[in-house]
Amino acid sequence: MTEVILALALGTVCAFGTFLVLRRDLVRVVWGITLLSQSANAYLITMGDIGGTVPVLAHGGHGGGAGHVTDPLVQALVLTAIVIGFGTTAFALVLTYRVYEEHGSIDLDELGDHS
Template structure:
């Protein structure tokens, strides 16, 4: 199971890098979200994949029994998903506003602060 998740993380990272190399700002944003999801999946898989043993502590015990999944990576991934969604929503509004202002999503055409030098 871990091997399939490792392949999925690799595919997500490859697709994210491909999208982030494009000049279109919206594709860059989608690549950023994909690489964020790949990192979340990697952290989640590092906690252990045990669907038959939830990370619950029995009454009176100090720690969960051995062989269960670690709950800390699950909590970190849940937090990262919420933060990633907030980042995506904010960046999407910025990209939309930049498109309204400049009329393009090409990063080379968005050079207002650094105009092209004329030879």
């Protein structure tokens, strides 16, 4: 049941991100790309199976068990992707502000007419 709820939530976030990417406002496009990347990150975390035990405790430590181990590589990669995504989003928003200062609009149809 949890997987179904998570799949519906991620599908909704991904659909809303796609909706925002298809808008004419440049800021909404940037936020849509951000939502799409964050939904991909959440998907990767769920596929990394976060329900297991810590690898240090499960392999020969005092917790020693033949239990199910969570893969820490997925979590490290997603953490890196979140940090890079934050920097990219900040840079895209600064570029959007510069476009607004230069052209007086962030509407993509109007920007296409200026060139």
